[in-house]
Amino acid sequence: xxxxxxxxxxxxxxxxxxxxxxxxxxxxxxxxxxxxxxxxxxxxxxxxxxxxxxxxxxxxxxxxxxxxxxxxxxxxxxxxxxxxxxxxxxxxxxxxxxxxxxxxxxxxxxxxxxxxxxxxxxxxxxxxxxxxxxxxxxxxxxxxxxxxxxxxxxxxxxxxxxxxxxxxxxxxxxxxxxxxxxxxxxxxxxxxxxxxxxxxxxxxxxxxxxxxxxxxxxxxxxxxxxxxxxxxxxxxxxxxxxxxxxxxxxxxxxxxxxxxxxxxxxxxxxxxxxxxxxxxxxxxxxxxxx
Ligand code: R5P
Numbered sequence: 001x002x003x004x005x006x007x008x009x010x011x012x013x014x015x016x017x018x019x020x021x022x023x024x025x026x027x028x029x030x031x032x033x034x035x036x037x038x039x040x041x042x043x044x045x046x047x048x049x050x051x052x053x054x055x056x057x058x059x060x061x062x063x064x065x066x067x068x069x070x071x072x073x074x075x076x077x078x079x080x081x082x083x084x085x086x087x088x089x090x091x092x093x094x095x096x097x098x099x100x101x102x103x104x105x106x107x108x109x110x111x112x113x114x115x116x117x118x119x120x121x122x123x124x125x126x127x128x129x130x131x132x133x134x135x136x137x138x139x140x141x142x143x144x145x146x147x148x149x150x151x152x153x154x155x156x157x158x159x160x161x162x163x164x165x166x167x168x169x170x171x172x173x174x175x176x177x178x179x180x181x182x183x184x185x186x187x188x189x190x191x192x193x194x195x196x197x198x199x200x201x202x203x204x205x206x207x208x209x210x211x212x213x214x215x216x217x218x219x220x221x222x223x224x225x226x227x228x229x230x231x232x233x234x235x236x237x238x239x240x241x242x243x244x245x246x247x248x249x250x251x252x253x254x255x256x257x258x259x260x261x262x263x264x265x266x267x268x269x270x271x272x273x274x275x276x277x278x279x280x281x282x283x284x285x286x287x288x289x290x
Contacts, residue, residue, distance in 0.1 A: 002045040004070060006052035006062045012080060012260040013051040015272035020049070020279065027066065039065055047074040049279060050110065054083035054102065055239075055262050067109040076282075077110040078275055080261035081237045085119040086209075100126040114278055116261050116271050117164075117208045117236040132282075134274045136236050136259050137164060140206060141171025143234065143257065143269050149202040155179055155193060155223075157215045161207050168206050179205075179219050191222045199227030210235040210258065213244035217251040230254045236271075238264045 004025040005013030017024045025043045032038055039062065048070050052063035060083065067077065087098035099120075107113065107128035115133045118124065124131040144152065156165035156178040169176035177193040184190050192198070203223050205216050210233065220231040231253050238245075238258025245266065248256045259269040 001047050001049060002043065003049045003051060004041065004066060005050070006059050006066060008055050008059045008263060009051045009053050009080065011263050011267075012053075012270065012272060012275075015260070015270050016049070016051060016078070016275055019272050019276035029062075037061055037065060039069065041066075041069055044070065044072075046072045048072065049076050049078060051078045051080065053081035053261055054079065054106075055081060056083065059083075060102070064105060067106070071109065073109075073111055075110050076112045076114065076279065077106060078114045078279075079106065080116045080271055080275070081239075082115055082118055082123070085123055088120045088123050097126075099123045103127045103131075112282065114275060116259075116275070119208060132278065134271075134278055135164070135167065136261075136269060136271055136274060137167035138171055139259065139269050139271070139274060140234050140236070141168050144168070144174075144204055144232075145172055147202075147204075147232065149204070149230070149232075151175070152202045152204050153177065153193065153196060153198060155198075155203055155205045155219075157205055157207050157219060159194075164208060165206050168204075191219045192226060197226070198223045200229055202230045202232070203228045204232045204234055207233075207235045209237045209239055210244060210248070210256070211239040211241050213240065213248045213256075216253070217247050220248070220251045220253050224252055233257070234269075235259075236261060238262050238266060240264060 002025050003017040027041045029039045054060045084098040084102045103126035113127050113131040118133045154165050154169040154176040156162045159178050162178045165176045177196045179191050180194040182190045216233050223231050234257045236259050257268045260267040
Protein backbone atom coordinates (compact mmCIF):
# COMPACT_ATOMS: atom_id res chain seq x y z
CA UNK A 1 0.00 0.00 0.00
CA UNK A 2 1.36 3.42 -0.97
CA UNK A 3 0.28 6.96 -0.15
CA UNK A 4 -0.06 9.70 -2.75
CA UNK A 5 -1.11 13.28 -2.13
CA UNK A 6 -1.86 16.68 -3.56
CA UNK A 7 0.68 19.50 -3.07
CA UNK A 8 -1.31 21.07 -0.24
CA UNK A 9 -1.54 17.87 1.81
CA UNK A 10 2.12 16.83 1.72
CA UNK A 11 2.87 17.04 5.42
CA UNK A 12 -0.18 15.14 6.57
CA UNK A 13 0.40 12.51 3.86
CA UNK A 14 4.03 12.07 4.93
CA UNK A 15 3.03 11.70 8.59
CA UNK A 16 0.33 9.23 7.58
CA UNK A 17 2.78 7.18 5.50
CA UNK A 18 5.13 7.02 8.51
CA UNK A 19 2.38 5.64 10.74
CA UNK A 20 1.36 3.16 8.03
CA UNK A 21 5.04 2.21 7.53
CA UNK A 22 4.95 2.97 3.84
CA UNK A 23 6.16 5.75 1.55
CA UNK A 24 4.66 8.67 -0.32
CA UNK A 25 4.71 8.31 -4.08
CA UNK A 26 6.37 11.16 -5.98
CA UNK A 27 4.27 13.25 -8.32
CA UNK A 28 5.59 15.76 -10.83
CA UNK A 29 3.38 18.79 -11.31
CA UNK A 30 3.35 21.34 -14.10
CA UNK A 31 0.95 23.48 -16.06
CA UNK A 32 -0.01 23.75 -19.68
CA UNK A 33 0.57 27.17 -21.29
CA UNK A 34 -3.07 28.09 -20.67
CA UNK A 35 -2.70 27.43 -16.94
CA UNK A 36 -4.39 24.04 -16.84
CA UNK A 37 -2.80 21.60 -14.41
CA UNK A 38 -0.83 18.52 -15.45
CA UNK A 39 0.73 15.83 -13.29
CA UNK A 40 2.43 12.50 -13.67
CA UNK A 41 3.43 9.75 -11.26
CA UNK A 42 5.59 6.80 -12.22
CA UNK A 43 5.09 4.60 -9.18
CA UNK A 44 1.63 3.14 -9.55
CA UNK A 45 0.39 0.60 -7.04
CA UNK A 46 -2.86 -1.33 -7.23
CA UNK A 47 -3.80 -0.12 -3.75
CA UNK A 48 -3.10 3.50 -2.96
CA UNK A 49 -4.27 5.84 -0.22
CA UNK A 50 -4.93 9.18 -1.90
CA UNK A 51 -4.73 12.18 0.45
CA UNK A 52 -5.98 15.61 -0.53
CA UNK A 53 -7.82 18.41 1.20
CA UNK A 54 -10.12 20.53 -0.92
CA UNK A 55 -8.72 23.85 0.31
CA UNK A 56 -9.25 25.69 -2.97
CA UNK A 57 -10.25 25.08 -6.59
CA UNK A 58 -6.72 24.15 -7.72
CA UNK A 59 -6.46 21.55 -4.96
CA UNK A 60 -9.81 20.10 -6.05
CA UNK A 61 -8.71 19.75 -9.67
CA UNK A 62 -5.36 18.27 -8.60
CA UNK A 63 -7.18 15.72 -6.46
CA UNK A 64 -9.45 14.72 -9.35
CA UNK A 65 -6.40 14.32 -11.62
CA UNK A 66 -4.56 12.18 -9.06
CA UNK A 67 -7.59 9.93 -8.57
CA UNK A 68 -7.75 9.46 -12.33
CA UNK A 69 -3.98 8.88 -12.69
CA UNK A 70 -3.95 6.22 -9.96
CA UNK A 71 -6.73 4.33 -11.73
CA UNK A 72 -7.45 1.36 -9.49
CA UNK A 73 -10.79 0.44 -7.99
CA UNK A 74 -8.99 -0.54 -4.77
CA UNK A 75 -7.82 3.01 -4.03
CA UNK A 76 -9.14 4.82 -0.99
CA UNK A 77 -9.48 8.58 -0.66
CA UNK A 78 -8.67 10.52 2.50
CA UNK A 79 -10.40 13.89 2.34
CA UNK A 80 -9.08 15.66 5.45
CA UNK A 81 -10.84 18.96 4.73
CA UNK A 82 -13.75 19.09 2.35
CA UNK A 83 -14.21 22.56 0.96
CA UNK A 84 -17.70 23.47 -0.26
CA UNK A 85 -19.18 21.37 2.56
CA UNK A 86 -20.86 24.37 4.20
CA UNK A 87 -23.22 24.70 1.20
CA UNK A 88 -24.73 21.33 2.14
CA UNK A 89 -28.34 22.25 1.42
CA UNK A 90 -30.27 24.20 -1.13
CA UNK A 91 -31.03 27.19 1.06
CA UNK A 92 -32.66 29.12 -1.80
CA UNK A 93 -34.24 28.01 -5.04
CA UNK A 94 -31.69 27.98 -7.86
CA UNK A 95 -28.64 27.25 -5.68
CA UNK A 96 -26.49 24.15 -6.02
CA UNK A 97 -26.01 21.66 -3.20
CA UNK A 98 -22.26 22.20 -3.55
CA UNK A 99 -21.32 19.52 -1.01
CA UNK A 100 -23.21 16.95 -3.09
CA UNK A 101 -21.60 18.06 -6.38
CA UNK A 102 -18.09 17.79 -4.89
CA UNK A 103 -18.86 14.49 -3.11
CA UNK A 104 -20.15 12.90 -6.30
CA UNK A 105 -17.18 14.07 -8.39
CA UNK A 106 -14.67 12.71 -5.85
CA UNK A 107 -16.38 9.32 -5.55
CA UNK A 108 -15.55 8.25 -9.10
CA UNK A 109 -12.45 6.04 -9.07
CA UNK A 110 -12.12 5.21 -5.37
CA UNK A 111 -13.59 2.43 -3.24
CA UNK A 112 -13.96 4.27 0.06
CA UNK A 113 -13.71 7.80 1.44
CA UNK A 114 -12.50 8.92 4.86
CA UNK A 115 -13.32 12.44 6.01
CA UNK A 116 -12.22 14.30 9.15
CA UNK A 117 -14.74 16.27 11.21
CA UNK A 118 -16.87 16.84 8.16
CA UNK A 119 -19.03 19.93 8.54
CA UNK A 120 -22.28 17.93 8.61
CA UNK A 121 -22.50 14.13 8.87
CA UNK A 122 -25.45 14.10 6.44
CA UNK A 123 -22.96 14.96 3.67
CA UNK A 124 -21.56 11.41 3.90
CA UNK A 125 -24.61 10.10 2.10
CA UNK A 126 -23.78 12.26 -0.93
CA UNK A 127 -20.69 10.17 -1.72
CA UNK A 128 -21.23 7.41 -4.25
CA UNK A 129 -19.05 4.96 -2.24
CA UNK A 130 -18.92 4.04 1.46
CA UNK A 131 -17.73 7.06 3.44
CA UNK A 132 -16.78 7.36 7.09
CA UNK A 133 -15.92 10.34 9.20
CA UNK A 134 -13.40 10.51 12.00
CA UNK A 135 -13.11 13.10 14.73
CA UNK A 136 -10.02 14.78 16.16
CA UNK A 137 -11.76 15.57 19.47
CA UNK A 138 -9.41 13.20 21.31
CA UNK A 139 -6.31 14.71 19.64
CA UNK A 140 -7.47 18.23 20.46
CA UNK A 141 -7.95 17.09 24.06
CA UNK A 142 -4.40 15.69 24.09
CA UNK A 143 -3.09 19.00 22.77
CA UNK A 144 -4.97 20.97 25.43
CA UNK A 145 -3.36 18.75 28.09
CA UNK A 146 0.07 19.93 26.90
CA UNK A 147 -0.94 23.52 27.79
CA UNK A 148 -1.07 22.51 31.49
CA UNK A 149 -4.04 24.79 32.15
CA UNK A 150 -5.62 24.75 35.58
CA UNK A 151 -9.17 23.42 35.25
CA UNK A 152 -9.87 24.88 31.77
CA UNK A 153 -13.37 25.60 30.52
CA UNK A 154 -13.97 24.14 27.05
CA UNK A 155 -16.36 26.33 25.13
CA UNK A 156 -18.23 25.78 21.88
CA UNK A 157 -18.85 29.04 19.97
CA UNK A 158 -22.49 28.03 19.46
CA UNK A 159 -24.93 25.33 20.48
CA UNK A 160 -24.29 23.40 17.25
CA UNK A 161 -20.69 22.74 18.31
CA UNK A 162 -21.61 21.71 21.87
CA UNK A 163 -21.34 17.94 21.25
CA UNK A 164 -17.83 18.46 19.87
CA UNK A 165 -16.85 20.59 22.91
CA UNK A 166 -18.28 17.89 25.19
CA UNK A 167 -16.21 15.23 23.42
CA UNK A 168 -13.03 17.33 23.73
CA UNK A 169 -13.79 18.06 27.40
CA UNK A 170 -14.36 14.38 28.19
CA UNK A 171 -10.70 13.63 27.40
CA UNK A 172 -9.61 15.68 30.42
CA UNK A 173 -12.84 15.61 32.47
CA UNK A 174 -13.03 19.37 32.05
CA UNK A 175 -16.11 21.59 32.23
CA UNK A 176 -17.77 22.46 28.96
CA UNK A 177 -20.43 24.86 27.79
CA UNK A 178 -21.43 26.85 24.74
CA UNK A 179 -21.51 30.56 24.10
CA UNK A 180 -24.86 32.23 23.91
CA UNK A 181 -25.60 35.52 22.20
CA UNK A 182 -27.97 37.91 23.95
CA UNK A 183 -29.11 41.09 22.29
CA UNK A 184 -28.93 43.85 24.90
CA UNK A 185 -30.13 46.63 22.60
CA UNK A 186 -30.45 47.41 18.90
CA UNK A 187 -26.67 47.61 18.58
CA UNK A 188 -25.34 45.78 21.63
CA UNK A 189 -24.85 42.00 21.72
CA UNK A 190 -23.39 40.11 24.68
CA UNK A 191 -21.77 36.69 24.31
CA UNK A 192 -21.22 34.59 27.42
CA UNK A 193 -21.15 30.92 28.41
CA UNK A 194 -24.75 29.73 28.75
CA UNK A 195 -24.42 27.99 32.14
CA UNK A 196 -20.94 28.56 33.56
CA UNK A 197 -18.87 31.59 34.47
CA UNK A 198 -15.61 32.39 32.67
CA UNK A 199 -14.22 34.67 35.42
CA UNK A 200 -10.68 33.73 36.55
CA UNK A 201 -10.64 30.69 34.28
CA UNK A 202 -8.62 29.62 31.27
CA UNK A 203 -11.06 29.18 28.41
CA UNK A 204 -10.44 27.09 25.31
CA UNK A 205 -12.86 27.76 22.46
CA UNK A 206 -13.08 24.70 20.20
CA UNK A 207 -14.75 24.43 16.80
CA UNK A 208 -14.58 22.35 13.63
CA UNK A 209 -13.67 25.32 11.41
CA UNK A 210 -12.20 28.76 11.97
CA UNK A 211 -12.91 30.67 8.79
CA UNK A 212 -12.94 34.46 9.20
CA UNK A 213 -12.44 34.07 12.95
CA UNK A 214 -15.16 36.68 13.42
CA UNK A 215 -17.22 34.78 15.98
CA UNK A 216 -14.26 33.72 18.09
CA UNK A 217 -12.59 37.17 18.01
CA UNK A 218 -15.79 38.81 19.32
CA UNK A 219 -16.25 36.06 21.91
CA UNK A 220 -12.68 36.37 23.15
CA UNK A 221 -13.04 40.12 23.77
CA UNK A 222 -16.23 39.50 25.75
CA UNK A 223 -14.74 36.62 27.74
CA UNK A 224 -11.86 38.85 28.84
CA UNK A 225 -14.40 41.51 29.85
CA UNK A 226 -16.08 38.82 31.96
CA UNK A 227 -12.77 38.20 33.74
CA UNK A 228 -11.39 35.18 31.85
CA UNK A 229 -7.71 34.58 32.66
CA UNK A 230 -6.65 33.34 29.21
CA UNK A 231 -8.52 32.50 26.02
CA UNK A 232 -7.23 29.95 23.50
CA UNK A 233 -8.79 28.88 20.19
CA UNK A 234 -8.34 25.36 18.86
CA UNK A 235 -10.02 24.00 15.74
CA UNK A 236 -9.75 21.09 13.35
CA UNK A 237 -9.75 22.98 10.06
CA UNK A 238 -7.84 26.26 10.04
CA UNK A 239 -9.37 27.90 6.97
CA UNK A 240 -8.20 31.25 8.41
CA UNK A 241 -9.41 33.36 5.55
CA UNK A 242 -8.85 37.12 5.10
CA UNK A 243 -6.35 37.71 7.90
CA UNK A 244 -8.23 35.62 10.47
CA UNK A 245 -5.10 34.60 12.37
CA UNK A 246 -3.99 38.22 12.81
CA UNK A 247 -7.51 39.26 13.82
CA UNK A 248 -7.71 36.51 16.42
CA UNK A 249 -4.31 37.24 17.93
CA UNK A 250 -5.18 40.95 18.01
CA UNK A 251 -8.33 40.09 19.99
CA UNK A 252 -6.09 38.89 22.81
CA UNK A 253 -6.32 35.15 22.14
CA UNK A 254 -3.24 33.51 23.67
CA UNK A 255 -2.83 31.02 20.83
CA UNK A 256 -4.69 29.84 17.75
CA UNK A 257 -4.08 26.23 16.86
CA UNK A 258 -5.43 23.94 14.16
CA UNK A 259 -4.73 20.47 12.84
CA UNK A 260 -2.90 19.55 9.64
CA UNK A 261 -6.10 18.83 7.68
CA UNK A 262 -5.21 22.26 6.27
CA UNK A 263 -1.46 22.77 6.52
CA UNK A 264 -0.69 26.00 8.34
CA UNK A 265 2.08 27.43 10.48
CA UNK A 266 -0.21 26.88 13.46
CA UNK A 267 -0.99 23.21 12.62
CA UNK A 268 0.12 21.69 15.90
CA UNK A 269 -2.19 18.67 15.86
CA UNK A 270 -1.90 15.87 13.32
CA UNK A 271 -4.80 13.87 11.95
CA UNK A 272 -2.36 11.14 10.81
CA UNK A 273 -2.80 8.63 13.62
CA UNK A 274 -6.61 8.74 13.62
CA UNK A 275 -6.67 8.34 9.82
CA UNK A 276 -4.15 5.47 10.00
CA UNK A 277 -6.26 3.71 12.64
CA UNK A 278 -9.30 3.73 10.35
CA UNK A 279 -7.27 2.67 7.32
CA UNK A 280 -5.76 -0.28 9.20
CA UNK A 281 -9.18 -1.31 10.47
CA UNK A 282 -10.71 -1.27 7.00
CA UNK A 283 -7.69 -2.86 5.24
CA UNK A 284 -9.32 -5.57 3.07
CA UNK A 285 -6.15 -7.77 3.17
CA UNK A 286 -5.83 -7.56 6.95
CA UNK A 287 -9.51 -8.25 7.43
CA UNK A 288 -9.22 -11.34 5.19
CA UNK A 289 -6.48 -12.76 7.44
CA UNK A 290 -8.40 -12.09 10.67
C1 R5P B 1 -20.01 26.97 11.22
O1 R5P B 1 -20.96 26.30 10.99
C2 R5P B 1 -18.67 26.43 11.55
O2 R5P B 1 -18.75 25.36 12.44
C3 R5P B 1 -17.79 27.50 12.14
O3 R5P B 1 -18.33 27.89 13.40
C4 R5P B 1 -17.75 28.69 11.25
O4 R5P B 1 -17.37 28.31 9.96
C5 R5P B 1 -16.76 29.72 11.78
O5 R5P B 1 -16.82 30.84 10.97
P1 R5P B 1 -16.01 32.15 11.27
O6 R5P B 1 -14.60 31.74 11.64
O7 R5P B 1 -16.07 32.91 9.98
O8 R5P B 1 -16.68 32.88 12.41
